[in-house]
Amino acid sequence: MSALLQLEKTTIRFGGLTAVSELDLQIGKSELVGLIGPNGAGKTTAFNLITGVYQPTSGEINFDGQSTVGCKPYQITKRGIARTFQNIRLFPSLTVFDNVRAVFHLHLRGDVRHALWRGKGYHAEEKSVADRVLELLEIFQLGRFRDEPAKSLSYGDQRRLEIVRALAAQPKLLLLDEPAAGMNATEKVELTRLIRFIKDKFQISILLVEHDMKLVMEICERIAVLDYGVKIAEGKPDEVRANPKVIAAYLGD
Amino acid sequence: MNFRHAKTFLLGAIALGFLASLFADRINPYWLFIFYDIGISIVMAVSLNLINGYTGQFSLGHAGFMAVGAYSSAVITNQFGDLSFLAANGIFAVALLAGGLAAALAGLLVGIPSLRLRGDYLAIVTLGFGEIIRVILQNMDKVGGARGLSVMHGWTNLFWTFGLAAVTVYVVASLVNSTYGRGFIAVRDDEVAAEAMGINTTKYKVTAFVVGAFFAGIAGGLYAHSKQFITPGGFGFMQSIAFVVMVILGGMGNTIGVILAAILLTLLPEGLRMLSGIEHLPGLTAERPLGWIGDTRMIIYSLLLIVLMLTRPQGLFSLKKSSVQK
Amino acid sequence: MTEFFQQLINGLAFGSILALIAIGYTMVYGILRFINFAHGDVFMLGAFAGFYLAPKIATVFPLPSIAGAIAVLIVSMLICAALGVAIERLAYRPLRKRPKLTVLITAIGVSLFIEYAGQFFFGAAPKKFPDILPVLPITKIGGLSLNSNQLIVLAVTLILLVALRFIVMKTKIGTAMRAVSFNPEAAALMGVNTDVVISFTFALGSALAAAAGILWAVNYPSIDPLMGILPGLKAFVAAVLGGIGNLPGAALGGLIIGVTETLVSGYISSTYRDAIAFAVLILILLVRPSGLLGKKEIEKV
Ligand SMILES: Nc1ncnc2c1ncn2[C@@H]1O[C@H](COP(=O)(O)OP(=O)(O)OP(=O)(O)O)[C@@H](O)[C@H]1O
Ligand SMILES: [Mg+2]
Numbered sequence: 001m002s003a004l005l006q007l008e009k010t011t012i013r014f015g016g017l018t019a020v021s022e023l024d025l026q027i028g029k030s031e032l033v034g035l036i037g038p039n040g041a042g043k044t045t046a047f048n049l050i051t052g053v054y055q056p057t058s059g060e061i062n063f064d065g066q067s068t069v070g071c072k073p074y075q076i077t078k079r080g081i082a083r084t085f086q087n088i089r090l091f092p093s094l095t096v097f098d099n100v101r102a103v104f105h106l107h108l109r110g111d112v113r114h115a116l117w118r119g120k121g122y123h124a125e126e127k128s129v130a131d132r133v134l135e136l137l138e139i140f141q142l143g144r145f146r147d148e149p150a151k152s153l154s155y156g157d158q159r160r161l162e163i164v165r166a167l168a169a170q171p172k173l174l175l176l177d178e179p180a181a182g183m184n185a186t187e188k189v190e191l192t193r194l195i196r197f198i199k200d201k202f203q204i205s206i207l208l209v210e211h212d213m214k215l216v217m218e219i220c221e222r223i224a225v226l227d228y229g230v231k232i233a234e235g236k237p238d239e240v241r242a243n244p245k246v247i248a249a250y251l252g253d
Numbered sequence: 254m255n256f257r258h259a260k261t262f263l264l265g266a267i268a269l270g271f272l273a274s275l276f277a278d279r280i281n282p283y284w285l286f287i288f289y290d291i292g293i294s295i296v297m298a299v300s301l302n303l304i305n306g307y308t309g310q311f312s313l314g315h316a317g318f319m320a321v322g323a324y325s326s327a328v329i330t331n332q333f334g335d336l337s338f339l340a341a342n343g344i345f346a347v348a349l350l351a352g353g354l355a356a357a358l359a360g361l362l363v364g365i366p367s368l369r370l371r372g373d374y375l376a377i378v379t380l381g382f383g384e385i386i387r388v389i390l391q392n393m394d395k396v397g398g399a400r401g402l403s404v405m406h407g408w409t410n411l412f413w414t415f416g417l418a419a420v421t422v423y424v425v426a427s428l429v430n431s432t433y434g435r436g437f438i439a440v441r442d443d444e445v446a447a448e449a450m451g452i453n454t455t456k457y458k459v460t461a462f463v464v465g466a467f468f469a470g471i472a473g474g475l476y477a478h479s480k481q482f483i484t485p486g487g488f489g490f491m492q493s494i495a496f497v498v499m500v501i502l503g504g505m506g507n508t509i510g511v512i513l514a515a516i517l518l519t520l521l522p523e524g525l526r527m528l529s530g531i532e533h534l535p536g537l538t539a540e541r542p543l544g545w546i547g548d549t550r551m552i553i554y555s556l557l558l559i560v561l562m563l564t565r566p567q568g569l570f571s572l573k574k575s576s577v578q579k
Numbered sequence: 580m581t582e583f584f585q586q587l588i589n590g591l592a593f594g595s596i597l598a599l600i601a602i603g604y605t606m607v608y609g610i611l612r613f614i615n616f617a618h619g620d621v622f623m624l625g626a627f628a629g630f631y632l633a634p635k636i637a638t639v640f641p642l643p644s645i646a647g648a649i650a651v652l653i654v655s656m657l658i659c660a661a662l663g664v665a666i667e668r669l670a671y672r673p674l675r676k677r678p679k680l681t682v683l684i685t686a687i688g689v690s691l692f693i694e695y696a697g698q699f700f701f702g703a704a705p706k707k708f709p710d711i712l713p714v715l716p717i718t719k720i721g722g723l724s725l726n727s728n729q730l731i732v733l734a735v736t737l738i739l740l741v742a743l744r745f746i747v748m749k750t751k752i753g754t755a756m757r758a759v760s761f762n763p764e765a766a767a768l769m770g771v772n773t774d775v776v777i778s779f780t781f782a783l784g785s786a787l788a789a790a791a792g793i794l795w796a797v798n799y800p801s802i803d804p805l806m807g808i809l810p811g812l813k814a815f816v817a818a819v820l821g822g823i824g825n826l827p828g829a830a831l832g833g834l835i836i837g838v839t840e841t842l843v844s845g846y847i848s849s850t851y852r853d854a855i856a857f858a859v860l861i862l863i864l865l866v867r868p869s870g871l872l873g874k875k876e877i878e879k880v
Contacts, residue, residue, distance in 0.1 A: 044880070051449060053880050077451035085449075085880070091442035093506075094435065102435035106451045112460075115431035116424060118259055122431075129432050169451055311680075366861065369868045372679075373614055377819050378864060381857030384812075388854035445880055490812070494687055501684050551695040558688035563673055566681040 002065060003028050004205050005081075005173055010049055010059035019045040021229040022059065027173065032199055032206045034220035034237075036213075038249060042229040043209040044086055047175050050207075051083050052076040064172065078106060082171035084162040086178050086209075092151035096142055096161055099150050100133045103168040133168070139201075140164050140194070156187045160194070167198065173205045174198070180212045188212060192219055217241065225249065259427055266419030267412075274412035285411075287523055289479040292414030293472045294515040296421045298499035299508060300468035303425045305497065306506035308461040309441025310367050311376040314383030315469050315496045320488035321359050321386060322352030322470025323477040324396055327404045330478065345408040349417070349474040356470025357463045359386065364462030368455050380490050390485035401484035409479035417475065421468045426508050428464070437461060438506065502561060504568025513570050521557075525550040581722040586845045587838065592729040592798065594837020595736035599791035600814035601821070601829035602743065603784025609760040609824035610780050613679045616686035617666060619811015620693035621659050621785045625792025626708065626802045627701055628655035633709045648711045652735070652793050656786040663785025664778045672774075697804030705803040708796035732794045739790055740830060743783070747826065752779055760824065813840075813856045820860050822873020831871060835859065 003026035010023045020042040027033050035043050048054045050061060052073040061068045068076050091099050108114075108129070114122045137143040140160055145153060150161060159179055166174055176195070180188050192215055199206055210216045216223060217237040225233040225240060227249040233240055240246055277285060297315060304312045326348035333344055363382045367375050391399045428434040439447040440457050448454050477483050499518050503511030529550070561569065600622050607615045629651050633642060636654070640647035670689050674682045715727035747753040752775075758766040759776045767773050795810065796802050817836045821828025836856045844852040869875050 048880055053445065053449070072453075073445075073448040074451050074453045077449060082451075083449055085446065089443050089446035089449075091439045091446065093442055094438055098435050098438075101432055102439045102447075102452070103450045105433050105436055108432060110433075112428070112433060115433045116427050118427060126432060165450065366865060370864060373608075373823065374819060374864060374868065374870075376614075377816060378861055380812075381816065381860055385854045385857050388851055392848075392850050498684060498687070501680065505680075549695075549699060552692060552699060555688050555691035555695060559670055559685055559692065562681055562685040562688060563670075566674070566677050 004031075004064060005050065005207075006060075006062040007046075007050070008060040008062070010046075010056045010061055012045060012049060012054055013057045018229050020049060020056075020226075023226075023229075023231055025224055025231070025234075027205050027207055029172075030199065030203055030205055032195070032208065032219060032221050034216040034223040035207060035209045035226065036211070036216055036223060036240075037226035040228075041226040043226055044177055045229075046226070047083060047177055047207075047209065050076075050175065051081055077169055077171075080170075080172035081175065082166035082169040082173075083175035084159070084166055084177055084179060086181070088155075088158050088162055090150040090158060090162055090165070093149060095147050096137065096150055096153065097130075097133060097146040099161060099165050100136060100168045101129060103165055104129045104133065106169055136164055136168060155182055159183070159191075163194070163198070167202065171204060173207065175207045175209075177209045178211060179208070180210055180215055188215055191215070195219055259423060263419055263423040266422075267416040270412045270415030270419065273415065274410045277411055286479065287519070288411060289409055289414050289475070291516050291519045292411075292418045293475050293479070294496075294499065294519045295418040295512050296414075296468050296472035296475070297496045298503065298511045298515040299418075299421050299425050300465045300472070301496050302500045302503070302506065302508065302511045303428070303437070304461045304465040305500050306503075306511065307425075307429050307437040307441060308458060310458060310461060311372060312363070312379040312462070312465070313376045313490060313493050313497060314363060314379035314381075314386075315465070316488040316490065316492035317383030317386040318356040318359055318466040318469035319473035319476065319492075320383075320390060320483075320485065321356040321466075322349075322473030323483050323488070324352075324390060324402065324473075325355040325470070326352035326474035327402055327477040327483060328396060330406050330408065331402075331404065333406070341406065341408055345406070345413070345478065349413070349471050352474035353467045353470040356473065357467035360462040360464075360466025360469075361459065363466070364459040367458050367462060380493070383488070383490055383493055387485045387488055390488075397484075399485060401482055401487075404477045404481045404483060406478055407481050409475050414475055414479075417471055421471075422508060422512065424464070424468070429506075429508075441506070498558060502569045504570055507568065507570065510568055510570030514568075517569075521554060522550055525553060582845075584723055586842055588723070588725065588729055589845075590838035590841030591834065592732040592837075593841055594834035595732055596791045596794050596798075596833075597810065597814045597817050597837050598830040598833025599736060599739065599787045599794070600810060601817040601833045602826060603788050604815050604818040605821070605823055605826060605829040606756075606780050606784045608818070609826075610756065610763075610777060611671070611675075611682075613671075613682045614686065614815065615671075615784075616683065617689040617693060618784065618788060619807035619814065620690050620697070621663055621666075621807070622788040622792045622795070622811060622814075623697065623802070623804060623807030624662060624693065625655050625659045625789025626796040626806065627697070627792075627804075628658045628789065629711070629793045629796060630706060630708055630802060633711055643710045643713045645713065648797075651711050652790060655793055656789045659789035659792075660782035660786040663781040663788075667778060667781040672777075694804055694808070701804050703804065705801045708800040708802050710800075712797055728798050732798060735790065735794060739787060743787070743826070746783070752776065756780060809853065816856045816860045820863055820870055822870030825870070825872045825874075828870060828872035 005027040007023050007025040010020060011018065012020050023046060035046065037043055045054065049056055052068060052071050056069060063079060063081060091102065094102065108125060110122060110125055134143060137146060142157065142161055142164060145157065150158065153161060163179065180191055183191060195206065196219060208216065208220060220237060222235065223237055223240045224231055225246050232245045232249060233243045297319065301312065301315045304310050329348040329351055330344060336344060363379055366378050370378055390396065396402045429437055436447065436452045436457050439450065439452055440454050444454055499514045500511055503514035600618065603618050604615060632651055632654055636642065636647055636650050640650055666689055670685050671682060674685060712728065712731065718725045747756060755771045755776045758771055759773055763773060813836055814833060817832035818829045820835065821832030836859060839859055840852060840855045843855050863871065
């Protein structure tokens, strides 16, 4: 069976620094995979490669059976990969509602002409978009903030809104970059539940970068470990936890 | 802003403009021309607001697009002699449209560098395009070069200015207030995130430039057929800056505010001019009328600009308290 | 061929004046990250300071003379340095934490204010700048006729650039300037007084602009309150061309624009003169979006 996402010897260099080196990684349908590693290991860079923010220096990336190399980020999103950012990147001046609505242009049938003509079809479509946005917001308990500007939300709510916004793209694969960063213990428990829920309800694959080991070990089916851009281990949470290379990488050289 | 009744607004405004134009000969011509100026400023500022305010690009060359529209439309209408009412307005409509399209083409050209450049770099390149357009016009003998071009027909009237101002407001507001159009603001807020959310930022930026330039071209056509004499120097970068100031004072990305700012800033110099003509005000002796205001008009204007920026940087008409902007 | 060298020298002289102005733009940008639109008008004020000073100075040093010219240059530089500091204090400092666009518009306001106040106080009509330099016999080298004023422009620019380099690289305040431009927060934490550094930067930039104003007026002795607009714009283009924030870049950009503009208007068409700076800029930015010597800013995602 072919994997949903497949990285083959994917490499990127920034000048002398090889941030990601010959990375092989596969993610199957509806799989929840963890990507961990010490600071600067290249996890975010791997995300940037998968989403087209950076182009690999060499190697292949396949999604749904087709290469994504050379594609622009927005094209890759259209094909079904959505992400969140390590340092939250919402649209700060848009309302919570509009942050999610902006993504729905992906699913519109009409285009600019619709928006300019403002006929029956347009209003019907806008109405259905609004309904679907609200539905999503309600699922994640953000409905009550719908008219607040995104920047006025609390940190935890902003993180959740970012996930909702990514889900609005109706991805097949969701990339989460340190979603638990800056959250307290109860929020983390809540997040764990949320990630499970997303996976079950939307039937999508998730690639999770996270420093909180407890969370990662608890929910991931499989974990890959990066160190200095190189994958040093991969396997079930228990195997990874026991791997001496991983322990060495985390404890320092 | 709820934009449900957009079309009603549009048709209403056009009808109003038409009615007003029927009574134009009862209006003092001095005021009539100020009304034209106001309508033209609204078209310019609202269209620039799409580029600078909503999409977050920084164009300093809007007057250049205006010049393209002014000259293109004037060259077309100058081919015709006296025409019947209907024919005149028909030709005028075609000429305005052609001016808009020519400017849109220029906008496409300027939009392309905006894909690679940001912030100050983009600002200076758009300024440069504006200046290049000016210099090219100065060197085109067929349109009078630096001496300028006489426009034979004064076809601009209240119907055209306010009808087209309404169309501009309608188009920009409709664009931005749709699901599709939230993309413009997303590009302004965070380009990387916008791209990651499936928004083709390139397309949005170029669209903003092309649409913005199109309306600037139309405004140029209105301007040419109101003043009936145009020179390349009249579309220099100071002119572009005047429109940028309207957008900023109106509160970037706030259409109503920008309209108000366009009205206010068009009236301000006229107001100061009138003030300077007053001679019999209590306390003013005949030896010291307010004539000095005439000479210091632009000094007052620039000081006002500085003071406004120091005291109300979020724009004159922004309701947002600055405390909200963390 | 001699014709070519003649044009080249004209271009270099014009370019060095642009370079002096461009450095002010680039220094302020390097530290505050905003375009000081009023900088071209400080250049104009420099020329007018010289214009009004010359008769006064002539009572001490008879003009035209080398000593007198130097005195005019220095006093006008000092006056403009003070003006630059005052502009920053009054108009820009209160906006330091505000969005750049707000500051930019304020700077445009300041620029308009100086221009119109200049028209009001100095009069709008062009004035003839007095002869402050003795006219030396035109030197002929191999068919080239070298105008003494042009040589002086080149020499003064060179001296000022060397002095600037010394200040920026070797003095304490220069080190502080570099620190602030590298990372303002860190510099402030390290005990650098950023307010002083910013004031000093404005003083330095404005003094150079004033020098450019005097040099300009010596070469093209008709001055008016709007004379700063075009050279200011071109110098700004030069700063962006070289990579804004980069001092050698500004000097290089100035020379490139000066030489290109002079050569093109000499050989191809002089009526397109004012468009050349921009055409060069657009072409170069399309290839190198951060200017010739500017560092590429990578946005971390
Ligand atoms: N655009 C870039 N230019 C140069 N170097 C970069 C760039 N992006 C990332 N790097 C470098 O690549 C390495 C990997 O960075 P990356 O952000 O992927 O690490 P990470 O695993 O996400 O770390 P963290 O856990 O701290 O988020 C780092 O050394 C970083 O400095
Ligand atoms: Mg990271």
